[in-house]
Amino acid sequence: MSGYPLLSSRAVLGMFGDKLEQFEGTSWIPEISMGPVLSDHAVEDYPFLGHVPTLRAKSGPPKAEGLRVKNITIRNEEYDVAIAIPDKWRRRDKTGQLNQRIAEFGDAQNVHWLDLISPLQADGESLPSFTGQPFYSASHVWGKSGTQSNIVTLSMATDFPFATPGTVDRPATQAIAYALIQGIKNIMTKRSDQGKVMHASRRRWLAVFPTKLWDAGVAGISQMVLAGGQDNLLKGILAAGHEIRVELNPELEASLGGANSHFLVYAIDAPRKAYIRQEEDLSGARAGVDLQVLDENSDHWKQNREIVVIAYASRGVGLGDPFTSAKVKIVA
Numbered sequence: 001m002s003g004y005p006l007l008s009s010r011a012v013l014g015m016f017g018d019k020l021e022q023f024e025g026t027s028w029i030p031e032i033s034m035g036p037v038l039s040d041h042a043v044e045d046y047p048f049l050g051h052v053p054t055l056r057a058k059s060g061p062p063k064a065e066g067l068r069v070k071n072i073t074i075r076n077e078e079y080d081v082a083i084a085i086p087d088k089w090r091r092r093d094k095t096g097q098l099n100q101r102i103a104e105f106g107d108a109q110n111v112h113w114l115d116l117i118s119p120l121q122a123d124g125e126s127l128p129s130f131t132g133q134p135f136y137s138a139s140h141v142w143g144k145s146g147t148q149s150n151i152v153t154l155s156m157a158t159d160f161p162f163a164t165p166g167t168v169d170r171p172a173t174q175a176i177a178y179a180l181i182q183g184i185k186n187i188m189t190k191r192s193d194q195g196k197v198m199h200a201s202r203r204r205w206l207a208v209f210p211t212k213l214w215d216a217g218v219a220g221i222s223q224m225v226l227a228g229g230q231d232n233l234l235k236g237i238l239a240a241g242h243e244i245r246v247e248l249n250p251e252l253e254a255s256l257g258g259a260n261s262h263f264l265v266y267a268i269d270a271p272r273k274a275y276i277r278q279e280e281d282l283s284g285a286r287a288g289v290d291l292q293v294l295d296e297n298s299d300h301w302k303q304n305r306e307i308v309v310i311a312y313a314s315r316g317v318g319l320g321d322p323f324t325s326a327k328v329k330i331v332a
Contacts, residue, residue: 011102012102012291012293012307012309013291013293015099015102015103015106016102016103016105016106016286016289016291016309016311017106017286017287017291018103018106019103019105019106019107019110021286021287027110027113027114028206028208028245028247029113029114029117029277031206031266031268032117032206032208032266032268032273032274032275032325033117033273033274033275033276033277033317033320034272034273034275034276034277034320035276035277035278035279036277036278036279036288036315037276037277037278037279038278038279038280038281039074039076039278039279039280039281039314039316040280040281041076042075042076043073043074043075043076044073044074044076044278044316045071045072045073046071046072046073046074046276046318071130072130072276072318072319072320073318074276074278074316074317074318075316076278076279076280076314076315076316077314077315077316078312078313078314079112079312079313079314079315080310080311080312080313081108081109081310081311082308082309082310082311083101083105083308083309084304084306084307084308085098085306085307085308085309086305086306087301087305087306087307088305090307102309105309105311109289109311109313112313113277113317114249114251115251116277116315116316116317117275117277117317118249118251118252119251120135120275120317120318120319121208121249121251121252121264122251122252122254124136124264124319124327125137125151125327127319128319129319129322130142130319130322131322133322135274135319135322135325136150136151136322136325136326136327137149137150137151137322138151140322140323142192142193143192143193143194143195144191144192144193144194144195145190145191145192145193145195146191146195148190148191148323149186150186150187150190150322150323150325150326150327151326151327151329152179152182152183152186152326152327152328152329153329153331154178154179154182154328154329154330154331155331155332156168156171156175156330156331156332157332160175160178161178162174162175162178165178166216168260168261168330168331168332169212169261170216171213171216171261171330172216173216173219173220173223173226173232174226174230174232174233175216175330176213176216176217176219176220177220177221177232177233177234178233179220179263179328179330180205180207180220180221180234180244180265180328181233181234181237182328183207183263183265183326183327183328184205184237184242184244184265184326186265186326187199187202187265187267187323187324187325187326188200188202188267190323192323198270198323199267199270199323199324202267202269202270203241203242203243203269204242204243204267204268204269205242205243205244205245205265205266205267205268206244206245206246206247206265206266206268207221207244207245207246207247207263207264207265207266208246208247208248208249208252208263208264208266209246209247209248209249209252209263210248210249210250210252210253210261210262210263211248211250211252211253212253212261213261213263214246214248217246217263218246220232220234220246221234221244221245221246224238252264260329260330260331260332261329261330262327262328262329262330263327263328264325264326264327264328265325265326265327265328266324266325267324267325270321270324272320272321272323272324273320273321273324274319274320274321274322274324274325275317275318275319275320276317276318276319276320277315277316277317278315278316278317278318279313279314279315279316280313280314280315282312282313282314285313288313288315289311289312289313290311290312290313291309291310291311291312292309292310292312293307293308293309293310294307294308294309294310295307
């Protein structure tokens with residue numbers, strides 16, 4: 001006899017759904033993306049509206065202005081996965097491993113959002129944004145914004161204001177701190193289609209690092225006093241009320257060139273986000289994932305003596321506002 005109650009279809013649904021719903025409150029993906037927006041079509045078009053004008057010196061009657069509009073199209077794709085749980089596993093499970101695996105099955109479907117967002121992060125210099133330029137580009141123009149870049153390139157040889165910035169693969173703590181400041185400054189100076197600064201009041205930032213820069217990124221925001229008693233360059237902006245967090249995305253590693261490193265910075269308190277998530281509104285689904293269980297009452301059980309758990313989702317992702325993110329490249 002198992003030391004744990006036999007898994008029922010109700011228990012499976014409960015554990016799975018609980019894990020799905022925890023995602024929006026614990027993952028960093030919702031902080032850099034809008035949604036998930038509920039969809040009822042295979043393809044959705046989103047109007048991306050320009051910024052509203054600001055107050056200006058009065059000169060005659062006020063003149064109403066329209067807002068610029070660009071369209072963003074996102075296509076839903078179908079995804080599914082199934083796992084089989086033989087009855088003998090349920091009967092003989094003395095350690096609760098099946099419960100753990102079912103809970104992990106819910107976690108794995110949450111990771112799917114990371115799987116969809118990661119290619120947009122890695123290929124941001126080639127995928128087109130609503131400005132007509134790649135998401136990460138040196139030549140964004142929208143309305144009266146002027147030409148703007150959301151790529152920051154720093155040369156180890158010439159661009160760091162100290163003698164020992166480290167190497168491309170192993171930047172010094174102070175070099176990462178300086179690079180973070182440059183990425184934040186890049187976003188804070190962006191202008192809207194009205195020609196006005198958009199992000200001067202932003203105070204919450206997320207930096208996403210590939211694996212090889214992760215240790216340096218953590219050190220960059222945590223070591224406020226460096227070897228020799230020197231203050232970390234970030235100390236001042238943290239004292240001014242800025243919050244900087246770092247996260248790891250191993251999927252970014254494959255996009256690194258041999259002679260450069262890079263990481264991404266996001267303004268997570270901006271109302272617009274860098275990405276858009278959407279999913280079809282499925283009847284009975286939790287967190288966008290429809291779960292079906294072929295349990296003891298099914299024909300499959302009678303023929304195979306196993307429970308089958310099937311997860312299905314129809315969802316998609318797209319690029320949002322490139323002015324809420326910057327790509328920081330460290331080159332030799």
